[in-house]
Amino acid sequence: MSVSKKLVGAAIAAAAGVALLAPATAFAGTNDNTCLSGDNCLYFNSNYQGAVAGFEFAVYDFAGYNFRGPGNGAGQPVKNNAASDYNNDPNCTVWVWYNHGYQGPADAIAPQRGLPQLQHTYNQNASQSWTC
Template identity: 35%
Template structure:
């Protein structure tokens, strides 16, 4: 009986710890991405270097990731953003942010849209296939 109680308590503690890590990561993403901006990360789960943008970008060529103090941000720093992003966060409270597979906001093949004040990992189709991004409803 005592072993079962210890095992149950351990499982509850582990579940709570994992849930806390998930929420901490979202909070870190929101903290790293300034209000009204869109941010892309080199790694999944808002990890690694970050790219911060306040304007629509028709082509991510020439844009670079920088180190982020909030999200374990050295991995990918200095690398190009185009076709290198694994996650994103939209810090705009009013507009959706859309990332396109092709340059010039061309979504005929694929795109991924992030609701206001939300983000996540890119889908398998979009991961490392980001070429442009803009707010929808501007």
């Protein structure tokens, strides 16, 4: 588990005492067009197709991030445009939230699992957080 995810988990637990609902601090970084171990990978299309945005940190607001790589959606904003998600982290659950700031309905994706079509945040994804 990366240090940033441990810190996010500790910040979440300390802030509210409820690890699943507390806001986490976003860490500086950029998304890329790969789905490396430790990344949460949002895809522009269903079934893990199209351009991808990979994040290994909490994101308070997806505004300003774009999908990368070849395929449908390359260059499009990540916010409110993801159709599927694969959590490529071996230990932590990722939460994809409907609203920025980790608010509203959410899809929880277990480690090394995915949703070929997001259920609660399909094309309505605004932030992501982690629980470990």
